[in-house]
Structures are given as structure tokens and as C-alpha cells.
Amino acid sequence: MEKLNYLPVLMYHNIIDKTSVKVSNNYCIEPRQFERQMDYLVEKGYNCINCEDLENILQGRIEVPEKPIMITFDDAYSETLNNVVPLLAAKKIKSVFTVVTGYIGRESSWEKENSSYLTATEDQIKKLAGPLVTFESHTKKHLHLAGLSLSEAEKELVKSKEFLESITGRKVRAIFYPYGSYNENVKRLAAKAGYLFGFVIASSKKTVIQDLFEIRRVYMKPSDSLSDFKRKIAPWYIWYRGRREVFRAVGSR
Numbered sequence: 001m002e003k004l005n006y007l008p009v010l011m012y013h014n015i016i017d018k019t020s021v022k023v024s025n026n027y028c029i030e031p032r033q034f035e036r037q038m039d040y041l042v043e044k045g046y047n048c049i050n051c052e053d054l055e056n057i058l059q060g061r062i063e064v065p066e067k068p069i070m071i072t073f074d075d076a077y078s079e080t081l082n083n084v085v086p087l088l089a090a091k092k093i094k095s096v097f098t099v100v101t102g103y104i105g106r107e108s109s110w111e112k113e114n115s116s117y118l119t120a121t122e123d124q125i126k127k128l129a130g131p132l133v134t135f136e137s138h139t140k141k142h143l144h145l146a147g148l149s150l151s152e153a154e155k156e157l158v159k160s161k162e163f164l165e166s167i168t169g170r171k172v173r174a175i176f177y178p179y180g181s182y183n184e185n186v187k188r189l190a191a192k193a194g195y196l197f198g199f200v201i202a203s204s205k206k207t208v209i210q211d212l213f214e215i216r217r218v219y220m221k222p223s224d225s226l227s228d229f230k231r232k233i234a235p236w237y238i239w240y241r242g243r244r245e246v247f248r249a250v251g252s253r
């Protein structure tokens, strides 16, 4: 179980060719660059897990595999799915896509610079959901949960889970807080809604899974060279980020 303390949970958004985007920003990574990163994981014997695996590990039903890692894609953009699913399937890599259920098959209003990005359609989600490709909740409307009233936040959490489960026919285990926005109330409501895990970006917890509703992720950027990638998945880096964020949380109090 110790190995999970430094589990790298990679956060990607768009894996898309530069020529297909209006503004090439920090959310867009070229498919070739992404493929090199995945090749590295395969070559070095990393094992990609999803939220079902994480549940099974924590329940003691399966062992933690060697070199566990989780690959997540926020917003489940249609073109990203088209670009990465065949590539991941060929390498038998498991992945997690997060869905904004109120915007299925629609333009992503929250992505200001590239608002014309379409998110995955219901058909696409239905067809792809399986052991390799899993879908988890990214709320209904992609709002800052910490800024909502309790009843609004609860609605975002409950409705998105129900709807996504009705499409995939599979249990939705995780909430990926939009903008990494959460607080203690949001975490409590997520647990009450039946989620098992909450994924953030920055967390004040020392280790990745110290708090299952505050699982830290690593932001993957287009400027990452392969050496940056290696650094970002290294246990020392995950450890260092934990210490840095605890320090920041204390400092900002």
C-alpha cells in the first residue's frame, strides 16, 4: 500500500494536433509527444490503474501492481478521445476521462480560448466505456464547487454521477473537481453522494492518497520534455510536491 503514497496521477486535457486548435495553450499536447510519454511508461514497466483498481486495492481485493500510475484526461474532449483511445488500446494502457455531464456532445464553455472544442457524445461514451477506457464525473456544469451554495454543489455532484452511470451502466467512483476547486464541505458532500474518491490539483496533504477526497494530480504541460516527464512521475518529485504544498498551506493560513 505504501507504493500508493507516491502514486503519480497525471492530469491531461487535450491531446490534439497544433493545427486543429485556435490558441495553443497549456492545455494542448501534441499526439506525438503524448505517445513518446506512453512509450516510456511501457518500456519502463509502469502499470496504469483506474479508479476501479484503486478501490480494489484499498479493499484488499488486489495487490498494488509494480510502478502504479494513473492517466487522467479532464473534460473528455471528443477529438482527444479519437486521438488517444486507439493509441492507448494498442499499448493496453488504462485511462480515465472526466465528463461534464451537462455539456455532453457540446461546446466547452469553460475553455475560453478554444471554446469550440466539442466534448464526447453520449454514443462515444457508451461505445468506449470498458475495462480500458473509464469515465468519471467532472460535475454537471464545470463550476467552482467551493464557490457554490451547499445545495447547488450537492446537485452538481449527485446529478452528474447519476447521469453518467445511466449512460455507461458502470459505477462512477470519482469526482474530479473543476479548476481543482474544493473545500471540506465539498468533500463531505462528495462522500455523501456516493463517490469514493475526489481528485484535486494541489492538495495540502503530504502524500497522494492520505485523503481520498483530496488526491493530488500532476499537471502535464506541452512544454514538458521527456526528461520533465520522467521527473514528474518520479517518486521523489511526488514526495517533494507533497512537502511543498503542505508548507504553502501552512504559510497561507
Ligand SMILES: [Zn+2]
Residues within 6 Å of the ligand: 074, 075, 138, 142, 178, 179
Ligand atoms: Zn475541466
